[in-house]
Amino acid sequence: MADTPATVIAPTLPLPEATHAASVFTPINFILLSVFAVIVYLRLKPSGPQTLPRAPPPTVFRTFTPPSLFPYNGLNNMPVYLAVRGRIFDVTSGRNFYGPGGPYANFAGRDASRGLACGSFDEDMLTKDLDGPLDTLEDLDSEQREALRGWEERFEEKYLIVGKLVPVGSPEADDTKA
Amino acid sequence: MAGLLEQLDSSISDILAGWNTYTTLIAFSIVGFLGWAIYDNADADTHPLLLARQAQASYVRQSGESAVYRSPETPHGYPLRTGLAVKPAGAPMYSAGKDGDLRDIWLRVTGEIPLEKGASSNGTAKIMTVFGKEGVTEHKIEDVTKEIAVVGKHLQERGAKRVAVYLPNSLEFLGALFAGAFYDFTPILIPYNQPHQTLVELLVQTGADALIAEAGSVPLADVSRGASALRSIIWTVEKTSRHMDWSEVPEGIGGKLDVAVWHELVQEQKNGVATLSSTADKPPGVVFLWQEAVGKAAEIVEFTQQNLTAAVGSLITSLPAVHRLSASDTFLPADAFTHSYSLCLTLAALFSHATVIINSVAGPGVDLTLATRSIAPTVTVISAETAAKLHSTTNTSITGGLQKLAHYLETRMLTAGRMPTDTFLTKLNAPTRATVGTIPGKLRLVFVSERLGLNTPPLSSEDLSDLRIYTKARVVYALTTAKVAGAVAQTNIYDYRRGDMPTNKHSHFGPPLSCLEIKLKDNAHHKTNDEQSAGELVVTGSSVAGGEVHLGVNATIRDDHTLAYV
Structure with missing residues (x-):
């Protein structure tokens, strides 16, 4: 600071404010201006509209044959599918029931129609020969058919239909292979 | 340690010693700016995430086509809207209502069929005609x-x-x-x-x-x-x-x-x-x-009558309840009735007991300022030609720096998801507006339609955003086509986002209406895969003539699940 007349007269007194020498370029002004600039930038900085992460891609509807359905049994991180009367439901969200170790684990990756109709979860309800024709279910009585319909309605409410089941060697199965 | 503190203390007092009038000025500016920022801070008109995902996709798709997209009003698993759900007088409160036809719309105009619960009017819809300067x-x-x-x-x-x-x-x-x-x-x-x-x-x-x-x-x-x-x-x-x-x-x-x-x-x-x-x-x-x-x-x-009532019904409900047409609205169709979008919106206005002003000056490209010379509509439907004209004439009249600043500030507010309102700042320095209607600020909603395949001038999201500022009204942009009554899709009334489509001239068209669903079929140039949905647009629903139509235009569903041209 340059000496002022005041300092000459009373050197013990504190310095008066140097109003006549006021300058914009003082350290404090610099600091405050920087703060101002940062605030204005933060406020006015262009912000894009909010976006959501991409939705998971939809599952592609497929035609399965019993052998190609078989791997979808929840083992090796595969989803859990099961077939009811030719329609394939994705029951992965019910993995506790239909996945490995669940009470209905036998149905995973298989045609579960007969088992559901008869209310039995045993192995012998499944069609053994994967390459053979599909179970026609013609021998079921009306009570069993009623039970099967009930299961189907529940599945339609809860699970997605992700494909259809055709026997090995049918023209539709050959189409998907080609 | 003590020396360090003393040093710090002395350096701070050195800095503070530099305090002068400029410093005070800067300090007040900072406080003022912070105050404005807090005062100006308000919520967006709708939740931003609702705009980030606008239509509902089906979880399973057939190979060779995209997922099926629907309006969130009628999600998958629920039936699409099929009509007006009109209830004759004295119908039980929770009865479903029937799809209705044009006769029901007229009976509603005359007051024979009552309005929905909660809505009120003085008995009938109102119809006015305007001839040139002669008056209404x-x-x-x-x-x-x-x-x-x-x-x-x-x-x-x-x-x-x-x-x-x-x-x-x-x-x-x-x-x-x-x-x-x-x-x-x-x-x-x-x-x-x-x-x-x-x-x-x-x-x-x-x-x-x-x-x-x-x-x-x-x-x-x-x-x-x-x-x-x-x-x-x-x-x-x-x-x-x-x-x-x-x-x-x-x-x-x-x-x-x-x-x-x-x-x-x-x-x-x-x-x-x-x-x-x-x-x-x-x-x-x-x-x-x-x-x-x-x-x-x-x-x-x-x-069919069903096509029309489904379109009218879904156009009514496509707006959120607070913005629906009501008896307090004045509706001006400034696009020809021979365009089904314009006609269906007019029928929707009649059905809601709004005042409909019929002006024979209506059609693609009419000057909105002239068409509203002696009236003050609150809602209007215009052609894309009219909108483009309104945009270009108003745009060229913006020359001053202050007007540009005001326009920039309102654009910022729109981008933040809010419709600009009159504030102290806009009173001091208002952006350029278009002259629409005899009472400025009365207009609240503008419907604009792209007519597929008829070489209508494209409107980008920037143009639409500018139009919101010029008219001080919300703008809805719809995709219309020959075989679909009303519209295929129309933008959300709160969707003010802009500038996210660098390659396209046309803005996106929002989600589909609630009476139909859309999907994209693969063709030679565009295919749907796990990364993107693109292909020929296929529309199915009760407002579609014949139930389903392949539109022959390549479209895409963007990440925010809105429909757009490719």
């Missing part, structure tokens, strides 16, 4: 009902089954449309101002056996010679030309033609009590023409 005339609904009955009966007695309506936007146009539903004939809505030759061709192509047209707009000789199936004609005559005798047919032409005059028919029945006959069976549909410009070839599409 209000029409009594009962008089209009009588006109519908008289004209309908007249045509029915002459065995008319397909009645061509060749009129500009007018009360008679709406009258003829409703008469068709009550008196069992199919109105054929022909866009106005065709060259005579084209009109005759269109009459032949559509198989019209009767014609309603303005007296003097069509040479009788040409029509009677060209369209031999035509058996009767009704002229509508302006008030100023009614002293002339229009019903006389000159010798030698149109010998078998039965010529009548609208106002004379109504006059004859002045004292008679004309009531609308309501036959219980299904009324016939309505024929629309999809034409790029007058004089060109037209695609002829017949919509």
